Amino acid sequence: MMLSRRLFLKSTALIGCSAAAHPLLNTISFASAPGENRLVVIILRGAMDGLDVLQPYGDRDLAALRPTLSVGPDHGALDLDGFFALHPALAPLFPLWQAGQLGFVPAVSTPYRDKRSHFDGQDLLEAGTGNDLPIRLQQGGWLNRLLQDMPGVTSQTAYSVGAEEMLILTGKAPARSWAPDAQLRLSAQAQLLLDHVYHDDAMFREAAAEATEIATEAMGDRSAADAAGLARFAASRLNADTRIASFSIAGWDSHANQPLIIGKALDRLAQAILTLREGLGPNWAKTTVLAMTEFGRTARQNGSGGTDHGTGGAMLMAGGAIRGGRIIGDWPGLGEGDLYAGRDLMPTRDVRAYAAWAMRGMFGTGRDSLETTIFPGLDMGDDPGMLA
Amino acid sequence: MSVSFPELAAIRLGYGLSPLMAPPQSAAEVLGSVALSLTTDDAVTLQQVRESAEKLAGLTKARAEGGAAATERHRAYTTELSFLPMVDLRRRMARALDAPAGFGERLVQFWADHFTVRADGSGAQMMAMAFVDEAIRPHLNGRFEDMLIAANTHPMMLRYLNQDTSVGPGSRVARNNPQRQLGLNENLARETIELHTLGVNADYDQTDVRQLAELMTGLTFRRRHEGVFNGNQAEPGAEVVLGRSYGGDGPARIEDIHAALTDLARYPATARHLSFKLAQHFLADQPRKAVIDDLTAVWRETRGDLPSVYAALIGHQELAATFRQKVRQPFDYLVAAMRALGVTGQQILAIEPKRIRNDMHRAMARMGQPWNRPTGPDGWPEPASDWITPQGLAARIEWALKMPARLADPLPDPRGFLAVALGDTAGEALTWAVPKAESVLEGVAIVLASNEFNRR
Numbered sequence: 004m005m006l007s008r009r010l011f012l013k014s015t016a017l018i019g020c021s022a023a024a025h026p027l028l029n030t031i032s033f034a035s036a037p038g039e040n041r042l043v044v045i046i047l048r049g050a051m052d053g054l055d056v057l058q059p060y061g062d063r064d065l066a067a068l069r070p071t072l073s074v075g076p077d078h079g080a081l082d083l084d085g086f087f088a089l090h091p092a093l094a095p096l097f098p099l100w101q102a103g104q105l106g107f108v109p110a111v112s113t114p115y116r117d118k119r120s121h122f123d124g125q126d127l128l129e130a131g132t133g134n135d136l137p138i139r140l141q142q143g144g145w146l147n148r149l150l151q152d153m154p155g156v157t158s159q160t161a162y163s164v165g166a167e168e169m170l171i172l173t174g175k176a177p178a179r180s181w182a183p184d185a186q187l188r189l190s191a192q193a194q195l196l197l198d199h200v201y202h203d204d205a206m207f208r209e210a211a212a213e214a215t216e217i218a219t220e221a222m223g224d225r226s227a228a229d230a231a232g233l234a235r236f237a238a239s240r241l242n243a244d245t246r247i248a249s250f251s252i253a254g255w256d257s258h259a260n261q262p263l264i265i266g267k268a269l270d271r272l273a274q275a276i277l278t279l280r281e282g283l284g285p286n287w288a289k290t291t292v293l294a295m296t297e298f299g300r301t302a303r304q305n306g307s308g309g310t311d312h313g314t315g316g317a318m319l320m321a322g323g324a325i326r327g328g329r330i331i332g333d334w335p336g337l338g339e340g341d342l343y344a345g346r347d348l349m350p351t352r353d354v355r356a357y358a359a360w361a362m363r364g365m366f367g368t369g370r371d372s373l374e375t376t377i378f379p380g381l382d383m384g385d386d387p388g389m390l391a
Numbered sequence: 392m393s394v395s396f397p398e399l400a401a402i403r404l405g406y407g408l409s410p411l412m413a414p415p416q417s418a419a420e421v422l423g424s425v426a427l428s429l430t431t432d433d434a435v436t437l438q439q440v441r442e443s444a445e446k447l448a449g450l451t452k453a454r455a456e457g458g459a460a461a462t463e464r465h466r467a468y469t470t471e472l473s474f475l476p477m478v479d480l481r482r483r484m485a486r487a488l489d490a491p492a493g494f495g496e497r498l499v500q501f502w503a504d505h506f507t508v509r510a511d512g513s514g515a516q517m518m519a520m521a522f523v524d525e526a527i528r529p530h531l532n533g534r535f536e537d538m539l540i541a542a543n544t545h546p547m548m549l550r551y552l553n554q555d556t557s558v559g560p561g562s563r564v565a566r567n568n569p570q571r572q573l574g575l576n577e578n579l580a581r582e583t584i585e586l587h588t589l590g591v592n593a594d595y596d597q598t599d600v601r602q603l604a605e606l607m608t609g610l611t612f613r614r615r616h617e618g619v620f621n622g623n624q625a626e627p628g629a630e631v632v633l634g635r636s637y638g639g640d641g642p643a644r645i646e647d648i649h650a651a652l653t654d655l656a657r658y659p660a661t662a663r664h665l666s667f668k669l670a671q672h673f674l675a676d677q678p679r680k681a682v683i684d685d686l687t688a689v690w691r692e693t694r695g696d697l698p699s700v701y702a703a704l705i706g707h708q709e710l711a712a713t714f715r716q717k718v719r720q721p722f723d724y725l726v727a728a729m730r731a732l733g734v735t736g737q738q739i740l741a742i743e744p745k746r747i748r749n750d751m752h753r754a755m756a757r758m759g760q761p762w763n764r765p766t767g768p769d770g771w772p773e774p775a776s777d778w779i780t781p782q783g784l785a786a787r788i789e790w791a792l793k794m795p796a797r798l799a800d801p802l803p804d805p806r807g808f809l810a811v812a813l814g815d816t817a818g819e820a821l822t823w824a825v826p827k828a829e830s831v832l833e834g835v836a837i838v839l840a841s842n843e844f845n846r847r
Contacts, residue, residue: 120512121511121512122511122512166753166756166757167756168756168761168764168766170766173766179781179782180780180782181782182786185757185782185785185786185789186789187785187788187789188792189788189792189833189836190830190833192827192828192829192833193828193829193836193837196824196825196828197788197824197840197841199820199824200820200821200824200837200840200841200843201841201842202820203820206775206776206779206842207779207784207842210780210784211781211784213781214781214784214785214788217781258454258462259454259462259466306454306455306456306457306458307454307457307458307459307461307462311455
């Protein structure tokens with residue numbers, strides 16, 4: 004870290020786009036991050052319909068609830084275990100399932116109940132708290148509280164990726180954020196001039212130097228704003244000193260014409276996961292990806308070929324570090340008396356318990372911290388054995 | 392650096408210098424400008440909010456009954472509502488661009504941030520606009536206690552801090568519906584004390600919060616009812632907040648809530664808390680004790696008469712002494728940049744909401760200030776370091792490179808632009824650098840990206 008920022012800025016500016024090959028880049032070193040394991044949390048904004056992603060076609064009550072949605076292997080879904088089938092748009096992930104690198108929990112939720120507002124639901128999911136705290140105390144995110152509990156954390160350890168604000172990583176611990184489609188299209192001359200202008204203002208000088216460093220490596224382009232672009236950038240950081248990355252994929256709110264809407268969103272999710280695997284290379288083996296949404300959707304389809312805001316839903320996990328190829332957790336059933344409030348899939352476990360066990364396994368985080376600080380008030384219960 | 396009052400006033404108390412109008416020449420001119428911000432021609436009213444909510448509820452019901460046409464009608468209306476944030480941002484930018492001194496519009500921002508609400512979902516957008524137009528603007532030049540009452544009994548605040556779902560455990564509604572398990576929600580009561588009045592370090596305890604929460608039951612918003620008070624939801628009996636008793640004789644009344652808010656507004660701790668916040672926003676991230684003391688004294692002498700406190704702020708020596716210790720927040724930054732480029736309010740109002748979304752709304756989000764969506768009720772952070780992050784600064788540089796050419800045709804000569812944008816305050820390094828830019832576009836961008844322009 005002793006490299007002069009000014010020298011660095013000048014060097015990258017003069018070299019421009021070939022800075023990735025610049026020898027000085029490799030001399031910048033940061034304190035080593037905690038361990039080699041990596042955690043990626045993808046927030047699925049808009050309430051993913053878990054019953055359509057992971058279709059419980061073996062449940063005798065499904066067909067009556069959903070005449071045209073979630074219609075199982077006879078209509079192109081991929082059978083997973085004789086009871087659940089994978090939505091056809093996730094077919095590109097089927098090889099991961101076969102390799103034990105993809106798994107699902109069918110019926111989870113946060114403690115959020117009954118109001119079914121996207122924003123409040125996402126806030127609670129990212130805050131990782133219960134309903135009982137004042138909003139202001141829910142402000143920080145649970146990944147940030149994880150950082151506060153980890154030794155040797157630097158500002159590189161965690162990245163929130165994309166233009167969307169990630170509440171999950173906000174808080175006292177340092178964390179970086181970057182939208183990989185940012186384009187710092189300054190000419191070499193303009194870069195030098197700005198360097199000169201900022202020289203005596205440390206805050207601007209350092210922020211600009213870091214921005215330049217990241218931007219030159221990220222090679223900003225418009226396509227980098229899509230889910231695969233976010234994943235590509237996240238992988239590049241995770242291959243360096245970053246161990247925790249989070250980004251979001253929106254577009255799950257399928258009130259009408261669900262096949263079209265969820266198909267597009269699942270495409271993006273599949274692309275993001277495959278891009279992470281490809282980008283991470285050998286590090287994929289040490290990686291856990293959790294994809295979670297604010298709440299599920301109604302068990303019954305509505306009159307517009309869609310579903311409305313519900314309660315329980317599915318969580319997806321992927322990565323070389325998980326013990327996948329299976330469905331983890333209890334299935335509540337879809338009978339009249341099984342549904343939450345007579346309308347929604349009943350959550351059988353708090354989604355935070357799975358995140359907690361993942362962090363415990365990946366980073367050795369203490370159970371006490373997980374249950375009192377990171378997820379205040381959570382009962383983690385028994386180890387679901389989600390990691391390999 | 393010695394900076395003249397007109398430049399200090401324009402840069403620190405307004406939205407910067409403009410080629411179209413002269414900066415304010417006197418403190419009186421700055422203070423006088425506040426009156427221009429008390430009303431707005433395009434004010435959104437609660438009545439419009441009720442009508443819109445009614446319409447949306449009808450369309451949602453129709454959609455649930457099925458049919459492609461009903462789904463399409465619902466979609467069309469929510470799409471229209473989803474553009475309201477862009478319409479709102481556009482009108483606020485237009486007002487700020489055209490304001491001669493700008494102090495009034497800066498105060499709109501300051502007070503709307505002190506009483507932070509967050510517009511979540513298409514249904515709340517119009518209500519958030521009404522909040523600023525009805526609860527903030529009319530009280531900018533009045534007493535703090537009147538703004539506090541207007542803000543904390545406004546439906547937008549009731550909804551944001553869950554007061555609308557807070558029900559007295561002994562109220563008629565709770566007693567008649569035991570199966571619904573209705574009860575208190577302390578959110579608004581707590582934030583009223585901790586954020587809006589006394590401040591978190593003041594001398595109060597959990598009992599005061601609880602008692603205020605009980606007192607405030609009854610405040611709610613029902614789209615088919617006039618007013619914001621439903622006595623059937625109110626906890627019966629008197630409540631004691633900070634040693635004073637409110638209500639208790641006869642049925643619950645909203646006047647008792649007003650009385651408690653008025654008292655909270657008049658406590659010395661409130662004077663100090665608000666004086667600190669004003670100084671922190673307008674002068675320095677860590678304002679000196681002397682200026683907080685001075686503003687607090689005026690606040691207490693005048694019982695929170697806001698123009699008197701503003702006058703003390705404008706006339707304080709710290710206005711010059713702390714020059715450029717603040718960083719412009721993204722909204723201020725965009726307005727100041729456009730103002731320096733000579734963009735008018737009329738020009739902004741002519742831009743389609745879709746383009747406002749791409750060029751302004753998204754840009755602000757990337758700079759860390761998504762419009763009307765702060766993360767918590769304590770509003771936007773004040774420290775410069777929260778804004779000048781790698782991501783935040785990159786987004787400012789990106790905007791400075793891309794947008795001026797779309798807003799100003801032709802682009803100004805960078806050397807002249809430097810003089811317009813920074814007056815006599817441009818430093819040596821910037822004055823040296825700007826003429827050496829390779830293109831007009833980059834010259835203008837360097838001015839707007841400079842630390843001097845981003846600071847105030």
